[in-house]
Amino acid sequence: MHRGKGMKFVGDSRVPAMRKPNIPKDYSEYPGKTEAFWPNFLLKEWMVGSVFLIGFLCLTVAHPSPLERIADPTDTSYIPLPDWYFLFLYQLLKYSFASGPYTVVGAIIIPGLAFGALLLAPFLDRGPERRPSKRPVAVGMMLLTLAAIIFLTWESVVTHDWEAAAEQGKIRAEVDIDKNAEGYKILEANTCLTCHGENLQGGPAAPSLVGTGLSAEEIANIAKNGQGGMPGGIFKGTDEELQKLAEFVAGLKAE
Amino acid sequence: MLNKIYDWVDERLDITPLWRDIADHEVPEHVNPAHHFSAFVYCFGGLTFFVTVIQILSGMFLTMYYVPDIKNAWESVYYLQNEVAFGKIVRGMHHWGASLVIVMMFLHTLRVFFQGAYKKPRELNWIVGVLIFMVMMGLGFTGYLLPWDMKALFATKVGLQIAEATPVIGPAIKTLLAGHHEIVGAQTLTRFFAIHVFFLPGALLGLMAAHFLMIRKQGISGPL
Numbered sequence: 001m002h003r004g005k006g007m008k009f010v011g012d013s014r015v016p017a018m019r020k021p022n023i024p025k026d027y028s029e030y031p032g033k034t035e036a037f038w039p040n041f042l043l044k045e046w047m048v049g050s051v052f053l054i055g056f057l058c059l060t061v062a063h064p065s066p067l068e069r070i071a072d073p074t075d076t077s078y079i080p081l082p083d084w085y086f087l088f089l090y091q092l093l094k095y096s097f098a099s100g101p102y103t104v105v106g107a108i109i110i111p112g113l114a115f116g117a118l119l120l121a122p123f124l125d126r127g128p129e130r131r132p133s134k135r136p137v138a139v140g141m142m143l144l145t146l147a148a149i150i151f152l153t154w155e156s157v158v159t160h161d162w163e164a165a166a167e168q169g170k171i172r173a174e175v176d177i178d179k180n181a182e183g184y185k186i187l188e189a190n191t192c193l194t195c196h197g198e199n200l201q202g203g204p205a206a207p208s209l210v211g212t213g214l215s216a217e218e219i220a221n222i223a224k225n226g227q228g229g230m231p232g233g234i235f236k237g238t239d240e241e242l243q244k245l246a247e248f249v250a251g252l253k254a255e
Numbered sequence: 256m257l258n259k260i261y262d263w264v265d266e267r268l269d270i271t272p273l274w275r276d277i278a279d280h281e282v283p284e285h286v287n288p289a290h291h292f293s294a295f296v297y298c299f300g301g302l303t304f305f306v307t308v309i310q311i312l313s314g315m316f317l318t319m320y321y322v323p324d325i326k327n328a329w330e331s332v333y334y335l336q337n338e339v340a341f342g343k344i345v346r347g348m349h350h351w352g353a354s355l356v357i358v359m360m361f362l363h364t365l366r367v368f369f370q371g372a373y374k375k376p377r378e379l380n381w382i383v384g385v386l387i388f389m390v391m392m393g394l395g396f397t398g399y400l401l402p403w404d405m406k407a408l409f410a411t412k413v414g415l416q417i418a419e420a421t422p423v424i425g426p427a428i429k430t431l432l433a434g435h436h437e438i439v440g441a442q443t444l445t446r447f448f449a450i451h452v453f454f455l456p457g458a459l460l461g462l463m464a465a466h467f468l469m470i471r472k473q474g475i476s477g478p479l
Contacts, residue, residue: 015269022271041282044288056351071408083396084354103420135371142368169405
């Protein structure tokens, strides 16, 4: 910057009175088809950004973000699941060499080594070569890590019971259940509540009994013969009791 | 009119060199998808920044409704999702943007890695980039708790157990994050909120400024 004798300033400030002309630099001497960032390339970036934004908005409209029921710390049967980008770590901690007394291996040592190596990559891979084919060790390690992450995430996804997970997190309608009703007593006597919950709200192994949309006959049939994961023969009462139970459950409507 | 305003300000503050030094730089042919389509891999970094801006803006709007306390957090998110005009869209943008920023950042990291662009003289920029990666993971982890629904609470419990497994300082880290050595509750939610909304974004902005300053100073790495 020009400084010193002969300089004129705006008032008593340090802003020079001689102003720099507001014209773009000349890029004609640059090699190849070099382009100015401002404003030529920025305009193209904005166009890419707009297309990206439209796709992104379509995603948010097509798939509203999920919300499960309010957190209940007393629910000990809930099977937790982290967000998808932590699944590989979650899966790693399920293996016997990385859990229990060896948790420190799965939780700290392996991820720590991986992240440490990533952080220090410029100092581990010091050669001047940049082409992947010329630095097989660094590229090989990265490909191996990538394969491990993809494998662990995949394993985590296929071993997770997604239906049970969707069921256990559902927002359930609050319904006042008459716990003195005869139907409720019959449910209690036949151990239905063990799986379907005290408020018939359902649980990890059983759906909610509120607002099933089934008729009394269908419910009686399920109570006797079972359905899905529920075995038959759980109901052990009389036909009259079965009738009362089915009518009670069929009458439970979500508000 | 606009030109006159610009000249008036420029005469007093000499702003032309300020923004020209930042914005008026060259884009080499090998990074320009207009000339070589395969150069689209150079877009990942910019798209990460773009999604980050979306995250900051949508997050600012979310805090207009969100209440970080265990009684109202879930209720406020439910209200935002179902009652507030465009609440579903804004929350959706923040929710999906969180995943997208991880994807884009991952792709950007892989591009830089496989091209060996982290080599001398760009080691420091790589380190700052990996730190940004960690801050982003932290943002994802702390943000996951805030809706205070079932999966949020239980995933956070698992995450805190992982933190606790750190030798020596593990229990201290857990207490620092959760506000209690055992309970994951009201204190945890307010701490995660503070970390998610103030601490980590502050760190992120600082690191991103360093990241961009360095790339402007050094220029983008040359063709392979």
